[in-house]
Amino acid sequence: MLAFTLKRFLQLIPVFIGATLLVYFLVFATPGDPISALSGGKPMTPAVESALRAQYNLDQPFWVQYGLYLKNLVTLDLGMSFSGQEVRDLLARAFPVTARLAVMALAIEAVFGIFFGVIAGMRKGKAFDSTVLILSLIVIAIPTFVLGFVLQFVVGVKLEWAKPTVSGGATWGELILPAVVLGLVSFAYVLRLTRTSIIENKQADYVRTATAKGLSRGRVINVHILRNSLIPVVTFLGADLGSLMGGAIVTEGIFNVPGVGNLLYRAILKGETPTVVAVVGVLVIVFVLANLIVDMLYALLDPRIRYA
């Protein structure tokens, strides 16, 4: 297990370099000149312009630019944004907000998805199951931005149960509504996945044997069906944590959440390479770490899997 974890951490290095290189290149190759965007299209003296180019290393060829970026990265210097802020500081402010949002969304989809999935699975074909299936299909079919605006309007503006937008502080309470919107589609997937898995496992021979031992129905479900059914669900949740962090752009936009998604969106528009690469790099690390945790949870849930 230790060797396995270590190996996976070492794998992070090439994955990180590969991802940042790709993103760096994409931003580099994007048409449009970042310096003229910076000045807002107003004319600049050649002296100022070349000074700015030199400051952001934009006068260097691609490989030199990327090499300098990596060199600075080792000393945790992520570069400066065009507005003169350290990218490190921008990230430090935005990342916790998005992380909070994503974790809340993940918790909502996991708890409710598994709970309703188990009930639907155990009552396959009954009214509850059919209703839940149809509702989840509707949720999956409607795009997030539609759901987001509708919930914002109904819950936030009409019913006034929650604030329709998020303040700069982005407290836990303010993030509940955005987290529900962000987690809703995945909630439907978790529900369906759990349901299918439960239906499959409840027919297993060992479940019948567990019942034959004289165990109560509740114990059979919780101890013998649920744990075995969670294996595919956990895989999905792990991979989803990464997508939630990266996919928060739309939700963050609707609710004006000062998170990574907002930061990334604005940086892409401005062609601000250091910010884009840093944000994507962090997301890559989150993604890889989430998958590592999934693999370790696997071994916990299923003792047949041994990492040697």
Added chain:
Amino acid sequence: MVQNSEPKPLLEIKDLAITFSTPDGPVNAVRNANLTVMPGETVAIVGESGSGKSTTALAAIGLLPSNGEVSAGQILFDGEDISKASEKRFVELRGNHIGMVPQDPMSNLNPVWKIGFQVKETLKANGLAGSNPKQRVAQVLADAGLPDPETRMNQYPHEFSGGMRQRALIAIGLACRPRLLIADEPTSALDVTVQQQILDHLDTMTSELGTAVLLITHDLGLAAERAEKVIVMYKGQVVESGPALELLRNPQHPYTKRLINSAPSLAAQRGDKHEMAVDEVVAEKSEPLLKISNLTKVFDIRKGFGRKEKFTAVDKVSFEIPKGTTTAVVGESGSGKSTIAQMVLNLLDATSGDIVFDGQAIGKLSERELFKYRRRVQPIFQDPYGSLDPMYSIYRTIEEPLRIHGIGNQASREKKVKELLGQVSMPASTMHRFPNELSGGQRQRIAIARALALQPEMIVCDEAVSALDVLVQAQVLELLDELQRELGLTYLFITHDLAVVRQIADNVCVMEHGKLVEQGTVDEIFENAKSDYTRNLLSAIPGASLI
């Protein structure tokens, strides 16, 4: 344990009918079934799959599938009608009044919990864990004959062999000292010697505890040997019942007679043999088609942190198969017999030694020569549910090898498929159907037709009839026999079932732990076995004491 001085039945099933609701309407799985189990008595229900024997037993413990229900009759347990009992009442009864030992030890233990946990929760659920549950668990496991229970209880099912898992399941079934134990084919997935040990142990335990046993089995020989009373079920009805020996010696119903005739264990004990295709004299004279010499296969087993261990699965095995004969390779699981089959089929490379087919060493074949070799040697595998592609129609399944080897055109291939289906006694209309529409025996016929499509000279049958019911098994063996006679086929027949060997083989190789311990003609082996191991295997065939 049980103090029943008056002869009151423990379980009495009266006019029981069980109905399953299916998309095609209700199906009567059991009709008018009657049976009585007295306290401490062992009663066996015998029948083929689909006869309703398991369904009847499951109804007695309230474990019918959700689409099944008792539609008529009574199930009296100790005088109480439980045929319509609530789930709550069944939770009370299960475990400490009615226990169960299920069929397949591989799938009946939850893979994610330790063995000890699974025993402990049984004791706890029935309030019998006591003040020191760990000690109780160890005791229960030890009683079931599991060696070193303190260590074993901390292991997971996948660390156990099949026999050990079945012992754990017996421990669970008997942990709460039930008055009735339902044993649903408790050993049919196990090797014959392990089966004997386990059944002996079950006998001892149940007679010590005074437990009555309802034994479900498809093997009449086994039923007659282990039970006082035998009930024969056929298509959901009890066709015959009575004291075991009487029923065996003087069967009344034609179905019982058929069962007795085709039960391999009984046939083997009688020394029955199908008339073999090839005259024994011819067999001895004919050229060896396959010659195996010093065949060895060593596997590397990963032990973690890059450590490896060598495991010799097949150890310097040599034998020959004369053209047009059947050689059976017998042994328990882990003896290396299937590894030999895979090397002969060139699905695995040999570590050393030679396999020479018709004068050609198959280890040294080029890609093209190997392709030609595959045309001459075809396999039939054990599990007809797993070896046919569920998404392929029967036509496509049988036609595929012809297409791959570029034989004929569309029209001639279709004709050939029809011909092959005829050869295995299946109607030509079968070719538009899919595997899930066929029974196990029919699927195995399709697998045989597929194997015959390329007109091979040799067929490797890897446990080809082990998954089938006795009657179907007899039919398939007969078919293989006929085909050998007609087409002069050579069979390499891999099996763990010595009883089947007697029916089909000319020559026998007995394997243990990768080594060939004995070989000879089938009569030599059965009548004059040299090694202790072979004699053990032979004496473990059920029904030995009956004939």
